[in-house]
Amino acid sequence: MMVVAAYALAVLLPVLGFFWIPSGPGHGRVFDVGRAAGMAGFAILMMQAVLAARFKFTEKPFGFDMVIRFHQAMAALALLLLAFHPFLLAVGGAGWDLVTSFDVSGGILVGRVALGVLIVNVGVSIFRERLNLEFEKWRVLHGVLGVLLLVTIFAHGWAVGYDLTHLFYQVLWIAFLVLAVLVFLYHRFVRPAILARRPWRVTEVEEVVPKVWTLGMSPPEGHSAYDYLPGQFHFLTFRRGRDLPVEEHHFTISSSPTEDGQVASTIKESGDFTATIGATRVGDAVAVLGPFGRFSTALHPEDRKILFIAGGIGITPIRSMLRYMADRREDRDVGLLFGNVTESAIAFRQELEALTEGQCPKLRLVHILSEPGEDWTGPTGFVDQEAIKTHCADVGERSVYLCGPGPMSHMVRSALESLGVPSQRLREEKFSF
Ligand SMILES: Cc1cc2nc3c(=O)[nH]c(=O)nc-3n(C[C@H](O)[C@H](O)[C@H](O)COP(=O)(O)OP(=O)(O)OC[C@H]3O[C@@H](n4cnc5c(N)ncnc54)[C@H](O)[C@@H]3O)c2cc1C
Known part of the structure; x- marks a missing residue:
C-alpha cells in the first residue's frame, strides 16, 4: 500500500499548483484544468521509468505482468492528458494560436515535438507486431524515444510552464528528470553490466522431449542462488560466444525451491532466439535477474482443491509447483489437465505420472492430445469446456492455475467462466505481454 500511496503522491504532487498558484487575469477554471492535465501528464511520464525498472518494491506486491499493464495504461492516460492540455489552455484563455499557429515560442514547439514522440512511442508499442518490428529492436526504440520524450517534455515545461517560475516546481521538475534518467540508466545499463560481471554458469543441458531443453544453472562461486517460490520466473541473458545471440x-x-544447488529453466524452441537454445553448452555464462511473478500455489495456502491447466511448454511453472508440493508433502487435492499436440511432445511425462502415485498432493493427471497417433487411447481434442467438465466435474469448487499458449488460454478462460469459476479463483501466467 505504501508503494501505491508513494506513486499517487508523486503523480498528484505537481497538480497542487492548481490550488496554490493563481492562474492570473483572463484565465479561468478551464485553463487551470489544462495546467493540471499538463503537470499530471509530465509526472506520469517521469514515473514510467520506475514502473518499467523491475524493482522488487513494485513487482512483489502486484506481480510483474500487472505492473507492466499498469505502465501501459498510464502511458495511455498521459497521452490523453497531454493531448487535451493545449486545447484546455486555449479554451481557458491562452488563445487558439497555441494550437493552430507555427508562429509560437520555441518552448511550445518543443512541447508539440514531445507530444509527437509520445504518440509514436505508444503507437509503435501497440502495433509492434503488425509493424513486423522485432521485440529487441522495439525495446531499443522504446528506450530512445522514452529518453527523448523525458528531455523534450522537461524542456517544454521549463520554458513555458506557467507554474515553473516558482522554486517549488523548479526543484520538483529537476528531481523528476534526475530520478527518471538515473532509473533508466540503472535498468538498461548499470544492472545488466553488474549481472554480466558475475555470471552464473550453465551446469546441465538436457533435451527433455524433441525441441524442449532443460538448462540447469548455478550461481558464481561464493554466491548462493536466490530464494524463489515455485512457479516464478526470471530473466536470462546467455553469453555463449560462438556467434550466438545475446x-x-x-x-x-x-x-523447485526444494531442489538444492542449481536453478533450472525448460525452454521450447519457438522463435529466433529460442531456436538456438539447444546450442547452449555446460560452462556457458548466463546473467540471471529474478525471481519475479505471483503465479504460485505457495502464495495461496488456502487453495486446498486445485485444477492446473497446462498447454505445451506452459507446464514449466506447474512442474515446479507440483514438485514443491510433493517434496513438502502438501496435503492438497490437485487435478492436472495437460494439453499437447502429440504424445512425443509431452514434457516431464514420467515425472508427472510418478507424482500421481503419491497421496500428498493427491494428483489426478489427464493428458489430452490434439493430434494423437493411432495407438493413443486417452482423451483427444483441445482443453475446452467439454473436456474440463468431463475430466474435472467439481471444477467450480477449485482454484484454477492456467498456463498455455494464447489461443488455448483464451478458450479456457471463457470455458471456466461458463463453468462458474469466479475470476478471483482463476490464476494465470501469460508467456507474452
Ligand atoms: C513470464 C514468462 C515466462 C515464460 N516462461 C517460459 C518457459 O518456461 N519456457 C519457454 O519456452 N518459454 C517461456 N516464455 C516464453 C518465452 O519468453 C518466449 O518464447 C521467448 O521470449 C520468445 O523468444 P524468441 O526470440 O525465440 O521468439 P520470437 O518468435 O522471436 O518472439 C515471439 C514473441 O515473444 C516475445 N519476445 C521476443 N523476444 C523477447 C524478449 N527478448 N523479451 C520478452 N519477450 C520477447 C515477443 O512478444 C515476440 O513477439 C515465458 C514468457 C513469459 C512472459
Missing part, C-alpha cells in the same frame, strides 16, 4: 528473455524457473 538477448534477455523471460523463462519460468522449472525447478
Whole structure:
C-alpha cells in the first residue's frame, strides 16, 4: 500500500499548483484544468521509468505482468492528458494560436515535438507486431524515444510552464528528470553490466522431449542462488560466444525451491532466439535477474482443491509447483489437465505420472492430445469446456492455475467462466505481454 500511496503522491504532487498558484487575469477554471492535465501528464511520464525498472518494491506486491499493464495504461492516460492540455489552455484563455499557429515560442514547439514522440512511442508499442518490428529492436526504440520524450517534455515545461517560475516546481521538475534518467540508466545499463560481471554458469543441458531443453544453472562461486517460490520466473541473458545471440528473455524457473544447488529453466524452441537454445553448452555464462511473478500455489495456502491447466511448454511453472508440493508433502487435492499436440511432445511425462502415485498432493493427471497417433487411447481434442467438465466435474469448487499458449488460454478462460469459476479463483501466467 505504501508503494501505491508513494506513486499517487508523486503523480498528484505537481497538480497542487492548481490550488496554490493563481492562474492570473483572463484565465479561468478551464485553463487551470489544462495546467493540471499538463503537470499530471509530465509526472506520469517521469514515473514510467520506475514502473518499467523491475524493482522488487513494485513487482512483489502486484506481480510483474500487472505492473507492466499498469505502465501501459498510464502511458495511455498521459497521452490523453497531454493531448487535451493545449486545447484546455486555449479554451481557458491562452488563445487558439497555441494550437493552430507555427508562429509560437520555441518552448511550445518543443512541447508539440514531445507530444509527437509520445504518440509514436505508444503507437509503435501497440502495433509492434503488425509493424513486423522485432521485440529487441522495439525495446531499443522504446528506450530512445522514452529518453527523448523525458528531455523534450522537461524542456517544454521549463520554458513555458506557467507554474515553473516558482522554486517549488523548479526543484520538483529537476528531481523528476534526475530520478527518471538515473532509473533508466540503472535498468538498461548499470544492472545488466553488474549481472554480466558475475555470471552464473550453465551446469546441465538436457533435451527433455524433441525441441524442449532443460538448462540447469548455478550461481558464481561464493554466491548462493536466490530464494524463489515455485512457479516464478526470471530473466536470462546467455553469453555463449560462438556467434550466438545475446538477448534477455523471460523463462519460468522449472525447478523447485526444494531442489538444492542449481536453478533450472525448460525452454521450447519457438522463435529466433529460442531456436538456438539447444546450442547452449555446460560452462556457458548466463546473467540471471529474478525471481519475479505471483503465479504460485505457495502464495495461496488456502487453495486446498486445485485444477492446473497446462498447454505445451506452459507446464514449466506447474512442474515446479507440483514438485514443491510433493517434496513438502502438501496435503492438497490437485487435478492436472495437460494439453499437447502429440504424445512425443509431452514434457516431464514420467515425472508427472510418478507424482500421481503419491497421496500428498493427491494428483489426478489427464493428458489430452490434439493430434494423437493411432495407438493413443486417452482423451483427444483441445482443453475446452467439454473436456474440463468431463475430466474435472467439481471444477467450480477449485482454484484454477492456467498456463498455455494464447489461443488455448483464451478458450479456457471463457470455458471456466461458463463453468462458474469466479475470476478471483482463476490464476494465470501469460508467456507474452
Ligand atoms: C513470464 C514468462 C515466462 C515464460 N516462461 C517460459 C518457459 O518456461 N519456457 C519457454 O519456452 N518459454 C517461456 N516464455 C516464453 C518465452 O519468453 C518466449 O518464447 C521467448 O521470449 C520468445 O523468444 P524468441 O526470440 O525465440 O521468439 P520470437 O518468435 O522471436 O518472439 C515471439 C514473441 O515473444 C516475445 N519476445 C521476443 N523476444 C523477447 C524478449 N527478448 N523479451 C520478452 N519477450 C520477447 C515477443 O512478444 C515476440 O513477439 C515465458 C514468457 C513469459 C512472459
